[in-house]
Amino acid sequence: MFTGINVILVLILLSVLLSLGSSRMMALVKIMALQGAMVSCAGLLLEQQGSTGHSGIFFFQVMLLVKGALIPGLLYLAVTRVAIKREVEPIIGYHASLLTGLGLILLSVYITGRLHLSLAGDYALVLITAVTTLGGGLFLMMSRTKAITQVIGYLMLENGIYLVGASLTKKTHNLSLVEFGILLDLLVGVMIMGIILHNINRTFDDVDTAYLEQLKD
């Protein structure tokens, strides 16, 4: 058993639960930095079980930089600019969210068990973590109204999808060039969302998406 990877996976699971239970924006940004770094490490460790290449190590560093530093940095800037410290009225409360998070873990275990994939023991745990992260991200997007929290939910969803890819597919397919492209899209995406966020704040004096309700039929 590779205990290193298990520790990391548990940390990722913990970060999902923490993000569901926390109301402070700054705390959320820090949690996302931790999660981004851990997801990058998980990618590297999973690769080491197969074959390690130079490109793998190089990619790990870039990913750590983007997911662990650049994106949380952008989020940090966004939070300080809009001067909103906490999510006051989530659509679903924090205790209920935490409970949902726990439910999500159980659901992921069930789903992973039903898949009949010939996965090694460790990979099953990776898949459980991945599905939980994915579901947690979606849940966060739906249950919070502040635009920043929705961006964080989107990032969590992406982290989950990356983990699914890392656990399910052989590394030989995931050519580094392609992964760079995906990372670049993610980074630019967060930047664009940050710009829109800034403008939402300037126009509506708040980043609450409940104000965005003019366009409908």
Next chain:
Amino acid sequence: MLESVFLLPLFTGLIALFLPVKLGRIVLVVTGLLHLQLTILNLLHPLRPMAPGYFGVAPAGLLVLLVTSFIFVFIAWYAVFYMREQEMESEPIFIGCMLLFLGTMSMAALAEHPMVLWIAIEATTLVSAPLIFINRSKRAIEATWKYVLICSVGIALALLGFFFITLSMDQVGLDVPLTFSSLNSTARQLDPLWLKTGCIFVLIGFGTKMGLAPMHTWLPDAHSEAPSPASALLSGALLNCAFLGIYKVHTLMVLAGLGEFSGSLLIGFGLFSILMAGIFILRQPDYKRLLAYSSVENMGVIAFGVGIGGLALYGAMLHLIHHSLIKSSLFLSAGNLVLGFGTKLAAKCGGMVRLLPRTFVGFFGGFIGISGLPPFGLFLSELLIILGAFQTGHPLAAGLFIASLILVLAGLVQIVTAMSFGPCEEEILVPEQLLRIVPPYGLLLSSVVLSLWMPDALYRIIVDTISIIGGTIHG
């Protein structure tokens, strides 16, 4: 080299972000023309890709590329004269993003690796967001936020779908490069369960971007709030690129012997989209939203035709071409209307015949076209799709299809009559100008010409595109 087709607009787009306005406009038009030239060259003598594992020439991609490039020339021309009349907060950003948009769409059309396709389509969302957002009004901000968030999440699901398709390769221990052509040639060996799962995710993911109901919610907002040249690009070019992603996966499914599965999904989504659009088109007060819902409808028609297969597949490809031409023409005419009347409400545009006669001709012609009446191509394509549906034994679906089309037609007729012949109250703000009339006319005219005479090269591409999965033109 093949990559120059998308590198050229990406490069000039990045430069245009920093150019003064006048120079930027020239760069916009010149790049459009060069891009069309490259596309046609590539059509006649396929260029060789530098990175064959990532990019390649597939007939379906060529078709989408040709349509995109063709309408871009007209839209770029229109945009130059539109921007003269309409104040924009930052014109260099608009021009630059239009070019980047063209570049990313071309990249999607030429992608050979599933992940590269995904990257390109996600990139189209990101570079088109500033186009919608350019006026920074409350409504534009809301539309952009919905667009970016809904599409990003949708497309993220498509990435998951591609991982599952990769897994269907690994499950059976297949060791071939991950490209569409090698997947197609080994389709029979892939694990069917994971292929199906992947197909569902890709369909939902790219379906969001293509505007299939019920994932279409971003589309009317984004199309109606964007400046008209951007709406024309979104509707005429972007939706096709998302469709291309779905089409490639559908091709894979058909080759793997699972065409029935993905086909019926496409038929279901298609019919539902047409029906939903029909419901929202009835009594729609805003004519740009009306056009947007009509895009949802037409994407539904295309999905339906592809799902049916056979003769309908040929109809669907024709529909794709003619919808792009007519719809972008309509959005450009709508831009003239917005300039003239200063409103997007149909009720305030009465008397269009008297005040803006030349715009009226273009707008009315476009509406005849989009309603599927002759002499425009959509008449032919919808007829072929209906015939195909009966031939392949889908009478119920064909009936529903016809009923929904009639619903859409009723809504369209109602609003256009009101706009064209309604009581005239307003004075116009910006008078008509020949240079802003020619592009919509040109696009309409090309639709008419194409339905009477089709160049051999284009005909060959369509046949190549559909023959892979059993589409025919002889019924």
